[in-house]
Amino acid sequence: MPSLFFALLSEAKPWIQKTKVTPLSHPGKFRIYQNESTFIIITGPGKIAMALAVSEFASLLSKETRNQMKIWNLGIAGSNDPETKIGDFFWIHKVRDYASRKDYYPERILSSTYHKEKNLTTFDRPISKVQTDNRFQVIDEGELKSISLVDMEASGFFEAASLYFPLENIAIGKQISDFLEGKFCKENQVEEMIESILDPLYEEWITPLPWTREDLLETKIWPEVLLQLSHFRLTETMKHDLKKSLRFFHLRNPNAPIPSPDLGFSQTIKSKSDLKQFLEDWKEKLHV
Known part of the structure; x- marks a missing residue:
């Protein structure tokens, strides 16, 4: 409808x-x-x-x-x-x-x-x-x-x-x-x-939406991302914004692998501002 x-x-x-x-x-x-x-x-x-x-x-x-x-x-x-x-x-x-x-x-x-x-x-x-x-x-x-x-x-x-x-x-x-x-x-x-x-x-x-295929973002990509970031304390707002960026990339590149975050930088995160910067850098890759 x-x-x-x-x-x-x-x-x-x-x-x-x-x-x-x-x-x-x-x-x-x-x-x-x-x-x-x-x-x-x-x-x-x-x-x-x-x-x-x-x-x-x-x-x-x-x-x-x-x-x-x-x-x-x-x-x-x-x-x-x-x-x-x-x-x-x-x-x-x-x-x-x-x-x-x-x-x-x-x-x-x-x-x-x-x-x-x-x-x-x-x-x-x-x-x-x-x-x-x-x-x-x-x-x-x-x-x-x-x-x-x-x-x-x-x-x-x-x-x-x-x-x-x-x-x-x-x-x-x-x-x-x-x-x-x-x-x-x-x-x-x-x-x-x-x-x-x-x-x-x-x-x-x-005309009905053509989304008959499995939603890989929901069933595979997003759960894997949450697992990868499980040691961080992401707020609900952070999760929401990151998920929107991941969906943006996936819709435009359905067959491409999701760009990886800077895991080297992730090892140096000591504060909430560091975490925000880590996520912003990753989202920038997703919107290229």
Whole structure:
């Protein structure tokens, strides 16, 4: 059963009509729709609202259900790339949070009708190249040189989703709606754009996840790592972060051996800061 997150009702409306989902009665804040095989969630704009909605939704599900659930965030995005045009759709393979400067790496969609990919930067406010009104944050040309697509939700979505769902189940896709001119799209324009890409994406969205093979990370790699590091006192946070890095490497290199940590350095660990440095050095190898 897949789940699909939108910030705006205008983004979600074509999907709601296509799937014939109905509102789910629940004690939470966010609008959740469902039918017998799918969920659609509308969060409202902004990365905080998106992260809270993901967390609220995840709390309604068992861990077993979450492990088998495809979870996507789709919606519109502004573009600073002159080679793109209105209506173009891209899968996102890197998200940068502008405020925190943190980077996130959604899993790549390898067999989609839409095969193009872009980087995305998430801002706290709508972005414009020119001053129009105070609802927009103006970004100068110098900063814009390193920016391709922009939105207000993706970093919140991915950071929250990665806490509850396997990384390989998470994907982000964005459709170009504007070129940062400092004006908002009308609701009917958004609906028409989303409608234009709905059918191919719908077929991909309802296709079950292909994870039929044994999860080697869970059954073999991670237990071996824990055994190897059993003489260290890793905190739960350390374990969580290291496991995410191991999964990142394993997903992109399923047939390659996991890079070994610096065991020579491990013999000299005398403090918590030494242990943190040991883990950071190892995670750096995993993200090459």
